[in-house]
Amino acid sequence: MQKIFSRATLDRIPLYYRALKVLNDSGEKIISSSKLAKILEITPEQIRKDFSDFGQFGIKGVGYNVDKLKRGIEKILGLQYKWKMAIVGVGHLGTALANDKIFPLQGFQVSALFDIDENLIGKKINGVKVYDFAKLDAVIRRKIIDIGIITVPDTQAQIVADALIGAGVKGIWNFAPTKISVPPEIHLVNEDLFIGLTTLSHHLANE
């Protein structure tokens, strides 16, 4: 049981992780907070505070051990485990996520796809079978899926969430642009693309 970090900190951790992975792969042993600050455009003070919160301490005037830091961050992100995911809704977005090259490299395995479209059921996408949504409960239980990904129209999102939770998933990643309700023990992350877009329009309109 480790510390649970805020969303703001969690937004930075994958950036640290990616940079450390590149440095480690290219044989770098030591990295200073000021060098990392330049790479990531985050202040060195913020980086040192974050790393200290992660229980990682550098050597003054030298820096941090890249490999040790990377392994510490992997543990915080739960990347030492394999996570099994199911995608419900095999439209363009669901298909794009099923074909993602990065997720499996990081231990996130898409293990089942679900749809109600008879033309899709039984097909395979990136080697993963599309099951009838009616069989969701049995398939999720048999494959012991951890994370359910919702890529259905917003009118169907709550029904899908309820089915996933009933079948035992522990986390939900929701791409439908609607608010869904889940019990407190279920972790829900809403992926809201409108936020990225309005961040752009805010800057374009006001500068």
Added chain:
Amino acid sequence: MQKIFSRATLDRIPLYYRALKVLNDSGEKIISSSKLAKILEITPEQIRKDFSDFGQFGIKGVGYNVDKLKRGIEKILGLQYKWKMAIVGVGHLGTALANDKIFPLQGFQVSALFDIDENLIGKKINGVKVYDFAKLDAVIRRKIIDIGIITVPDTQAQIVADALIGAGVKGIWNFAPTKISVPPEIHLVNEDLFIGLTTLSHHLANE
């Protein structure tokens, strides 16, 4: 020229906007910060501080004028304008974004699609034509596109960004999982799906 808000504040503004739109559409005239706090699961103090930063002031013991607040937030997000967007890379993700129902309702119009695949060039997706990537500069200039959306593989992302910037776009929304470089006057928003996923795995691994 208005105030430029931080990303953390900008993550909340679309949530405010959506809630106020629903309230306004259902005929609500006045909303209190405490009622909005319950709907959005944000503290009333944070809401009052944000609204005051937006130059919006409620009446003590009564609340905020829903319509006025909504219009103020629309202006902050630049939603009073129409934004023209081009998507480069008509794979599953590009196609999903081209088919998005929410963007056009909020003033974000996909006006052109680009790809290098001859089987796609000349086709229409959701009424929008796929152009040859070789014609990007001319098409972007003629249509006066504001925002370029990058949905190509990461090895191609910088080339696409350079082409978009050369053609005059002012903002870039990058979905390729790589860091791209842009001049300071260009607004870049990286949409990093790995962040949402590791937010989930962090919670699942540590509770």
